[in-house]
Amino acid sequence: AQRVTQPEKLLSVFKGAPVELKCNYSYSGSPELFWYVQYSRQRLQLLLRHISRESIKGFTADLNKGETSFHLKKPFAQEEDSAMYYCALSGRGGGADGLTFGKGTHLIIQP
Amino acid sequence: DAGVIQSPRHEVTEMGQEVTLRCKPISGHDYLFWYRQTMMRGLELLIYFNNNVPIDDSGMPEDRFSAKMPNASFSTLKIQPSEPRDSAVYFCASSFGTRELFFGEGSRLTVL
Numbered sequence: 001a002q003r004v005t006q007p008e009k010l011l012s013v014f015k016g017a018p019v020e021l022k023c024n025y026s027y028s029g030s031p032e033l034f035w036y037v038q039y040s041r042q043r044l045q046l047l048l049r050h051i052s053r054e055s056i057k058g059f060t061a062d063l064n065k066g067e068t069s070f071h072l073k074k075p076f077a078q079e080e081d082s083a084m085y086y087c088a089l090s091g092r093g094g095g096a097d098g099l100t101f102g103k104g105t106h107l108i109i110q111p
Numbered sequence: 112d113a114g115v116i117q118s119p120r121h122e123v124t125e126m127g128q129e130v131t132l133r134c135k136p137i138s139g140h141d142y143l144f145w146y147r148q149t150m151m152r153g154l155e156l157l158i159y160f161n162n163n164v165p166i167d168d169s170g171m172p173e174d175r176f177s178a179k180m181p182n183a184s185f186s187t188l189k190i191q192p193s194e195p196r197d198s199a200v201y202f203c204a205s206s207f208g209t210r211e212l213f214f215g216e217g218s219r220l221t222v223l
Contacts (some may be wrong), residue, residue, distance in 0.1 A: 034211075043114070044202065046211040086154065098144050098167065099212060103153035 002027040004089050006102035013077050014110050021072040021105050023061075023087030031089045033063055033070040034099065038084040047072075047085070057081070077109045115215035117203050123221045129191040132218045135184055136205030144212065145178055145188050146202040154202070160186065193222045 003026040013019055025031060035047040048056045050063040050070060061072045070087060084106050088099040116135040124130055136143050144159040158168040163180045171178070175194070180186040190197055200219050204212040 036212075043216055044204075044214040049211070098156040098159045098170075100156070101146075101154035 002089055002091055002100045004087050004100055004102035006087055006105050008105045010106045012108040012110060015079055016076050019074045019077045019107065021085050021107065023070045023102060025068050025070065025089050027089060027091060029091060031091060034088040035061055035072050036086045036088055079109045079111060082107060082109045115203055115205050115213055117215035117218050119218055120216065121219045123223065124193055125223050126194055127192045129189065130193045130220060132188040132201050134186045134203030134215060137213055140205035140207045142206045143180060143186050144204040146204065148200040148202060195222045198222050
């Protein structure tokens, strides 16, 4: 069975401080990992996916198969980063079988 | 495109009543997903369709829940009879093949 764990329900950091949102997964094969974000009063939307290896809004995430982790990082937090962040896993290519989501981390950036 | 459209946005009903949630996916998308979000369990996949055919309904909690997709532009999630523990936000999402999921704004259901 596949599982995604986000150990922090709430994370509060000051503006300009580094941010790391933790995500660990359990899956027997080669998963595809994603981060989705939900800003206040907006839809859940894709932030980034590990196969793209890109930086979006200053965020990066590296898939560590040894530690089965996909932590989301940003060196300098901005107030507009405040949102709910969900880590998600797909067993087969990008969600064609539906994503398994973690329970989410509420990130609050304090001024 | 207006994105994935869900209705109603909010629904308050009494226990035992039938609830129907509706979803219009993005035109051209061939996958449609129904998720339920609660504080306790987070986002759970209920069922998904590919080309209007249900592929996996193992996440549907019980027989009171049913979902249909009569055509490529419409899907329903029905709960009959509804119970207080069904109170949640129900999300519909669609995708084209293996690309990213696009979510609707959700339907917040409260069963009294």
